[in-house]
Amino acid sequence: AQSVTQLGSHVSVSEGALVLLRCNYSSSVPPYLFWYVQYPNQGLQLLLKYTTGATLVKGINGFEAEFKKSETSFHLTKPSAHMSDAAEYFCAVSDDNDMRFGAGTRLTVKP
C-alpha cells in the first residue's frame, strides 16, 4: 500500500521569500508523484508531476519539485512567494491502481 505524508498543515511565508512544502511518500513500486493546488472555493488543479526520467520537475507558476528516492521525498519549492500563491497544496502518490492524496498544506503569504 502507498501513502503520503505532508509535513506541516500550515506554512506561512513573507512575500518574496522561499516557499518549501514538504512531502514524503511510501510505495512498494516506483511511484508517480503529483502536486495539486486548490485556490479558495475552487477545485484542485495540477501543478506538476513526476513520472520517470529527470528528477527535478518544473511546473506552473514557478513551482518545482525534486524526486529523491533515497529520502522518499517530493518537496515542492518556489524561490519567491507571491501573494497569489496563497492556497491549499496537496501532494499525491500513485501506482498502477490508485492515487492517494496527502492531508494538504495551507500556504499563507504575508505582505
Place this chain on the structure above:
Amino acid sequence: DTAVSQTPKYLVTQMGNDKSIKCEQNLGHDTMYWYKQDSKKFLKIMFSYNNKELIINETVPNRFSPKSPDKAHLNLHINSLELGDSAVYFCASSQESQGRNTIYFGEGSWLTVV
C-alpha cells in the same frame, strides 16, 4: 470551456431530503470519480467508474449512489441526507483508471445539510 463541470456549486438542504449533483466532462476521458472533501480539507475518494467497472469505497454509505448515463457524465445521488454529509463534493476524470494518470477536478459542489 470547462473540462469538468458540476452543478450545483452550492446546495443547502434539509436533513432527510434526497439530492443529486450532476457532473460532465468534455475531455473524452474513460474514467470519472467522486471525491468528498471534509472541513479539514481531507480528500476521500468515494467512487471511480469507467465503462467496465464501478469501484466503490467500502466506507461510503449506500445512501450515496453514482449514476452514469454515458461516458461523459457521472451524477451523484444522495438519499436521506444527514448532517454529516455536509462537505464539498468534487467530480473528477482521467484518461484511464486512476493509477498513474493525471486527475482533472471540477470546481466542487458545496453541500450544506441543515
